[in-house]
Amino acid sequence: MKKKLWICVALLLVIPGLLMVTSCAKKTVKADTTQEDEAAKLAAEKARQEEIDRQRDRQRAIDEENLQKEAARRKIIAARNLFMSENIYFDFDKYNLKPEAQEVLKTKAEWLRNNSGESIIIEGHCDERGTNEYNLALGDRRAQSANNFLIDLGIAESRLTTISYGEEQPADPRHNEDAWSKNRRAHFVIE
Amino acid sequence: MLNKRVIKIIFICLIAPVFLIESAHCRTEYDYIDINNPFIRKIPIAVPLFKSMSGSEKEKVLSKEASNLLSRSLEFTGYFKIIDRDAYLADPKTDTIGSNINFKNWTGIGAELLITGSLFLKDNVIEMELRLYDTFKGLLIVGKRYKGVVNNQRKMIHRFCGEIIYKLTGNRGIFDSKIAFVSSGSGNKNIYLCEFDGHNSEQLTYNKSITLSPAWSSDAKWIAYTSYSKGKPDLYIKNLKDKHGAVVAKKGINISPAWVPGKFQLAATLSFSGDPEIYLLTGKGEIVKNLTNNWGIDVSPTFSPDGKKMAFVSSRSGFPQIYIMDLDSGQVKRLTFQGKYNTSPSWSPRGDKIAYSGMQNGEINIYTIDVKGEGLTVQLTQNSGNNESPTWSPDGSLIAFSSTREGPSRIYVMTAYGTDQRRLLALPGEQTNPEWSPGVIDN
Incomplete structure (x- = not known):
């Protein structure tokens, strides 16, 4: 009986003690790891943040550069497309260059100066009125007018070729003055 | 056998x-x-x-x-x-x-x-x-x-x-003659031939580009024409039988051929000098000499039947008009004065008249003008679309031409006095540039 009691007392003492010990031990361990974690965490966080910032900056710079490149590329393409798409126009049975045609030719000359490796074909076109043969000659004269103007602006003759299509390739196939005015043109093609 | x-x-x-x-x-x-x-x-x-x-x-x-x-x-x-x-x-x-x-x-x-x-x-x-x-x-x-x-x-x-x-x-007439013309039926403009009455048309060129302006030699053995086969308007001179020949492919345009009667020579407009001028060429395509030398367009030569004179179109007055050059003296005189746009001259085989197309009030019509004297002008077509490219039958009795009177351009025929206008033929696409052959074709 007495033995049982002792065991009980012992257990009463030991168990809380054990509990104390474990809880105390636990407490100590816990306090140590928290401090280390915080530091590492902070450092990592900082590093990560810095890395993100760096990456972001790098990306921004790349983006910026790409944007600039893209813009430049687009500008070049736009200039090239404009060069190809912008015609000069003539009056009926005329091959003299009107003031607005001369302005267009000046921008073409500038492009040619900025793209010194490029050669171009100048096509001379007419509206459908009149005879094929006369219109072939008229288209030739129109292309020649543009050709000579560009040479006067300092473009090397060797970079320019003329082809007359007469009335054979209308830009607008309709048979009215609106169409005819679009068809009396010199068109520029980059070789 | x-x-x-x-x-x-x-x-x-x-x-x-x-x-x-x-x-x-x-x-x-x-x-x-x-x-x-x-x-x-x-x-x-x-x-x-x-x-x-x-x-x-x-x-x-x-x-x-x-x-x-x-x-x-x-x-x-x-x-x-x-x-x-x-x-x-x-x-x-x-x-x-x-x-x-x-x-x-x-x-x-x-x-x-x-x-x-x-x-x-x-x-x-x-x-x-x-x-x-x-x-x-x-x-x-x-x-x-x-x-x-x-x-x-x-x-x-x-x-x-x-x-x-x-x-x-007293004339053999037209029954052995053919007409060359341009048709776009194949998807590209090519040269075709048909008999005088529009029958038995056949395709002569098979280019995948623009082909224009057929011209018969006076023995009807050769045809010259303009083609973009090599990307630009060049002049092709072809023997009809064996298809051999020459190409004139100088810088610029090489266009509007016309054979000198009775000779293996032709005139054509070349612009390699920077200005379209008419040159005399051999049948092999070599330049003999300049025929015109004038700033502005000179194009579409046609010879008098004796080969002594050449009519052509020049813009030297500011507008296209028809001029006649005496080939011996080189003297040039203006023939047409009515209107501001007279082109496409064709000298009658009888020698007395030139047919041409003139633009007045926005309409293009066929006219004839006397070569000598006052230059009496007669209008042969009217109120019937645009009428262009007149060409005489070898006996000078008929004129073939292109017209848009029925919509698309087709080839028509009328008498030299403008009567009996009728369509010669209708093929797929549009037909232009008729050119009547000399009287006798031996093939």
């Missing part, structure tokens, strides 16, 4: 008719057709169905075809009024062959000329005897016998048409 025999038969029968039935007093030239004003009054002519000699069905069909073709071909010239067969008084079965023609049956219906024919078919070879009579005088004007394979019936009939026109006008 069969082919060779056939060719031999054709040769014998077409080049040399078996015999001539021609009486002595018929050799005198008749003034039936006044070539100076031939279309004022058409000569009434009767062309009854040809007599079928064996009476077989196939022979009857051929007889009908032959007589109808003869009718149509004569009508094409613009000289004749074909009398409707329903109006005939004579019985064609008994009354139209041989020497016992009752001419009163024909004068009674107003026929001044009568053509009788007989046709005999054996083994795919036909024999035709054809005669032209003056019904009022009761005279045989010309009679011929032809023999050849069935496929050559057209040629035989046209050969006889040539004899008729020769007897009536």
Whole structure:
């Protein structure tokens, strides 16, 4: 009986003690790891943040550069497309260059100066009125007018070729003055 | 083997008719057709169905075809009024062959000329005897016998048409001639040929690019034209038989060829100097010399029949007008003064007139102008779309041209006086740039 009691007392003492010990031990361990974690965490966080910032900056710079490149590329393409798409126009049975045609030719000359490796074909076109043969000659004269103007602006003759299509390739196939005015043109093609 | 025999038969029968039935007093030239004003009054002519000699069905069909073709071909010239067969008084079965023609049956219906024919078919070879009579005088004007394979019936009939026109006008006419033209039916503009009446059209060039401006040499053995085969307008000179030839591919344009009559030379506009000028070239495409030397456009040469003068289009006055150059002296005089746009001159084979297309009030029409004197101008087309590219038949009696009167451009024919305007042919696409060949084509 007495033995049982002792065991009980012992257990009463030991168990809380054990509990104390474990809880105390636990407490100590816990306090140590928290401090280390915080530091590492902070450092990592900082590093990560810095890395993100760096990456972001790098990306921004790349983006910026790409944007600039893209813009430049687009500008070049736009200039090239404009060069190809912008015609000069003539009056009926005329091959003299009107003031607005001369302005267009000046921008073409500038492009040619900025793209010194490029050669171009100048096509001379007419509206459908009149005879094929006369219109072939008229288209030739129109292309020649543009050709000579560009040479006067300092473009090397060797970079320019003329082809007359007469009335054979209308830009607008309709048979009215609106169409005819679009068809009396010199068109520029980059070789 | 069969082919060779056939060719031999054709040769014998077409080049040399078996015999001539021609009486002595018929050799005198008749003034039936006044070539100076031939279309004022058409000569009434009767062309009854040809007599079928064996009476077989196939022979009857051929007889009908032959007589109808003869009718149509004569009508094409613009000289004749074909009398409707329903109006005939004579019985064609008994009354139209041989020497016992009752001419009163024909004068009674107003026929001044009568053509009788007989046709005999054996083994795919036909024999035709054809005669032209003056019904009022009761005279045989010309009679011929032809023999050849069935496929050559057209040629035989046209050969006889040539004899008729020769007897009536002193000129061989148009029946051996062809017309070159440009058609876009293949998807690209290419050159085609057809017979004088628009029949049997055939494609001559097969370019995958623009082809323009066919021009016949005066022996009809060569054709020159402009093609973009190599990307730009170059001048091609081609022999029609073996297709060999030359190319003029200088910088700029190489266009608007015209052959010098009787010579292996041609004029064309080249712009390698920077200015379109007309040059004289050999048939091999080598430059002989400058013909024009004037700032502005000089284009579309056409020669007088004697080759001594050249008409052309020049913009030297500020607008395209037609000028004539004396080739010996080099002197140039302006021919057209009406309107601000006169182009596409074509010198008549008779030498007295130039046909051209002129633009007035936004409409393009065909005109003729006298070469000498006051330059009397006659407008031949009006209120019928745009009418361009006139070209004379080899006898100078007809003018072919392109017109948009029915919408798309097609080839039309009229007399030299503007009468009898009719469409020559209609092919897929548009047809432009007709160019009538010289009179005799030996192929």
